[in-house]
Amino acid sequence: QERLAEFEARIRRGEKIEPGDWMPEEYRRQLIRMISQHAHSEVVGMLPEGAWITRAPTLKRKMILVAKVQDEAGHGQYLYHAAETLGISREAMLEALLSGKAKYSSIFNYPTLTWADIGTIGWLVDGAAIKNQTMLAQCSYGPYSRAMVRICAEETFHHKQGKEMVLLYAQGTPKQRAMAQDAINRWWWPALMMLGPHDKDSPNTEVLVRWGIKTKTNDQVRQEFINEHAPEILAAGLSIPDPELRYDEKSGNWLHGPINWDEFWQVVSGNGPMNKERLEARRRAHAEGAWVREALEAYAAKQKKAAVAV
Amino acid sequence: QERLAEFEARIRRGEKIEPGDWMPEEYRRQLIRMISQHAHSEVVGMLPEGAWITRAPTLKRKMILVAKVQDEAGHGQYLYHAAETLGISREAMLEALLSGKAKYSSIFNYPTLTWADIGTIGWLVDGAAIKNQTMLAQCSYGPYSRAMVRICAEETFHHKQGKEMVLLYAQGTPKQRAMAQDAINRWWWPALMMLGPHDKDSPNTEVLVRWGIKTKTNDQVRQEFINEHAPEILAAGLSIPDPELRYDEKSGNWLHGPINWDEFWQVVSGNGPMNKERLEARRRAHAEGAWVREALEAYAAKQKKAAVAV
Amino acid sequence: MKPSVKDALIAKLTALGDDELILAHRNSEWVGHGPILEEDIALANIVQDELGHATLWYGLRKELDGSDPDQLAFFRDANEYRCCELVELPKGDWAFTMLRQYLFDLYEALWLEAAQHSAYKPLAEAAQKIIREERFHLQHTRAWVERLGLGTEESNRRLQQALNFQWGYAQQLFVPIPGEELLVAEGIVPELGPIRERWLELVTRHLQNADLKLPINPGYQPTSRAYHTEHLWSILAEMQSTARWEPEAKVW
Amino acid sequence: MKPSVKDALIAKLTALGDDELILAHRNSEWVGHGPILEEDIALANIVQDELGHATLWYGLRKELDGSDPDQLAFFRDANEYRCCELVELPKGDWAFTMLRQYLFDLYEALWLEAAQHSAYKPLAEAAQKIIREERFHLQHTRAWVERLGLGTEESNRRLQQALNFQWGYAQQLFVPIPGEELLVAEGIVPELGPIRERWLELVTRHLQNADLKLPINPGYQPTSRAYHTEHLWSILAEMQSTARWEPEAKVW
Structure with a gap:
């Protein structure tokens, strides 16, 4: 009780909690859940983009895309490390992903x-x-x-490159323009949904805010996202597939129409367009890599033995 | 000795030898070798053409090609049956193919x-x-x-279709014409070689002719092939990659330049462009089909048991 | 025919043809690589029939709007295709291919049976023409489902895995296209609801007899033929590569 | 530069670029599917470097004849490509990919070392620029060959199988292109003979230390870069699909 009070006081003072420090079990649990989900999202997120490396239309775009997917693998790596500081192993996290127990961002279940x-x-x-x-x-x-x-620094770079591409195609040939519009039509709503359910349907938010894990609610973050992107998309001459979207002078916000939460929960619970294929791809990679990991271990063991013998 | 004389007399009289009849071991051996090679050639021959079913340029051509490859599978089937009448099992023949012991036509080792x-x-x-x-x-x-x-009846049909295609492309756009010429350039020599070494280098020919298995020598058959095809290719406005090719008024034959037998023997002994890939493809199909064949056996056994129980 | 009905019929014929063409593509990937020579032959046969059906449906469309079947097949982009996602899935192992074929064949046989009574005569005739082939396929793939389901543990496991993966996708076969209700109202195509009921009944019985369990959670069920899997782009890149390599060609 | 030398140099630069581009394509098929996350990162790194090298070689060609690198990559047909067959082979398992990469990296490192002294300054500078990257790749793939060779029976078996398959193909790396002797005579590119000798010596030693046997029969050894495997058509169908989908595009 005393420790909890002290812990919460540290957080109020803006101090960072570090791996060795005391923390409530629930704090640890929530962080492991969030960080490992985040790590899995980076790893699964390699798949939808990675498939287009072989089909990029120029050498430069191909190179940029490989670099981006590589960054995602790197983010996965940092995040697994960060989660490990809370006392969970990467193997345990991977196991949870492959068994379908752990979640990853719903957005990667779209093709x-x-x-x-x-x-x-x-x-x-x-x-x-x-x-x-x-x-x-x-x-x-x-x-x-x-x-x-x-991660933010690198993502900002990816964000800039992505925006540049879409703006370019919006100014391109009719086929390029149509392709860009079609992509916006398909990704707009999933992007809004990926920021999570409305605050009233998000039971974890309160404790996460109190412990300084989150400093904003889902709806606040979503509003920031829309306020930045909606006017940019429209300025590019593209439309947004939300007939109710409008700028609200009073609040300075872009207000969106109702979100199809039914679709969101379907995707989260495993019924999105690509859930099966994504998990299947990860499982296959893991299974087909088993003999490689075994060989590495056997090799390392032999090296160790040889070193001892000398 | 007496039996051999009688056997050879039957052959001289033009009688057919049938499965139950007495025959010299060497006759049986040569036939098994030839028929199983021929069967394997049909089966392996499905691969180079089969790969283009997914890329045929029209619905009609796609359908014709599937039908053709299917015919080849069917030829393989008859021929395995014909060889089985000589007392060898299909499994034994497949085993010989997959282990690399049995040969198949060298032509299918070109891409x-x-x-x-x-x-x-x-x-x-x-x-x-x-x-x-x-x-x-x-x-x-x-x-x-x-x-x-x-088989000949069906092959004649394939031959006609193939000729029709090449003649069409020879009259087509510049790209189509170039494609047709390139194909003739690559396949002309391998086609001559597939009819086997010169008679003087073909040790089996003599006994095969005596026993009526072959009625013509390799060189005779090759000459017939050239006499028919060379003028047709030239008439189509395509060239033949043999600078020494010429029509000989006296004999009425088209005479060809020297054949690169070194290449032929390389391919026959396993070093052709596609030997490894072809065998690998057959082996993979066989290995990946193992569980299917096991399931069939298990199912058949259960059905039998159930039938007995009734 | 009213223009709205005609448009819907064109769209329906396109969807019918696209299903057959893409399924034929996936099946043709097996040719030369089957588990038994006899199955190479049988599958090549199915592929030919499917290509024949695709040609027939595109041909009926041609009668309505003059569009060339080869142009439709080889010069249309992925986003204009209207096949269902089930047929786009990679061929997988033999269990995956046979199960997909069975689920599709049974749907097609039931649909054709009903479509024989179409008020649009060319469609009725086409259905009458090809139903026999389809029954033959069905017999073949139905038998394979039984053999694999009741064969070994391994074959049952593989078939069950295929079923778990495909079940949701298969439901798209019964999703009407936009405007299909117009065609149903005119008696041009059969209603999908009753066909689905019959299909479910037969499939359930056959799968259960083959020791398989219908998945409790069917997973993703595609609801529009405007969207596709990630595979379709690659399928078409391959399938259209020769035709698009020389678009100037007058004849192939 | 004499026109005949210039033509030969253009052809050589094309071959160098094509090898890198197609090898990068095959390696990039692993991204997201590697056996360990760290290897996804390492291989993505190699892919980027290879794409960088391809861009560099095509860029040098551009200085000579003004050809656009993207046009070369995305609008050239298979029969105009001049990559060796080794880089076209499907990615196979991890042993296949690592062995190919090792055989290629060592060849490339040795070639670049010698090419640093090219009489053609842009080539010498390019070689100096990228040799460090190449040594890093080589270190990485060299280590993998050792680990897999000395790891488990399974990993040794797989690596040996890859070696048996690739050995003949790898020899094509040392087949000069038509006219290469002109470039050697002018000191523009190094002679391949001595590079091959050194390569053979190092490869043999390393493979033997990793418990592998050089195949007695090397199998097919391609002798001309004008011919290709059956895979190249499909590689390009996929690789060029976006660019060729909209050839009117001014910019991507």
């Missing part, structure tokens, strides 16, 4: 159907992620906060 | 690189095969002879 999806994911999906991550960079847990600072 | 290869294979490769098969339809062993009659 990438054309090259314009690559630009749109960079612009909208990374754009939404950044809003969330900027908030999490303020988080009370030191390792997560520091990982977020680093 | 199919463009769609024009499909036409060219039909015209030149099936054209060469038909010359050989027409001769074998006269063969002294009944089941082989009858299989050849049936």
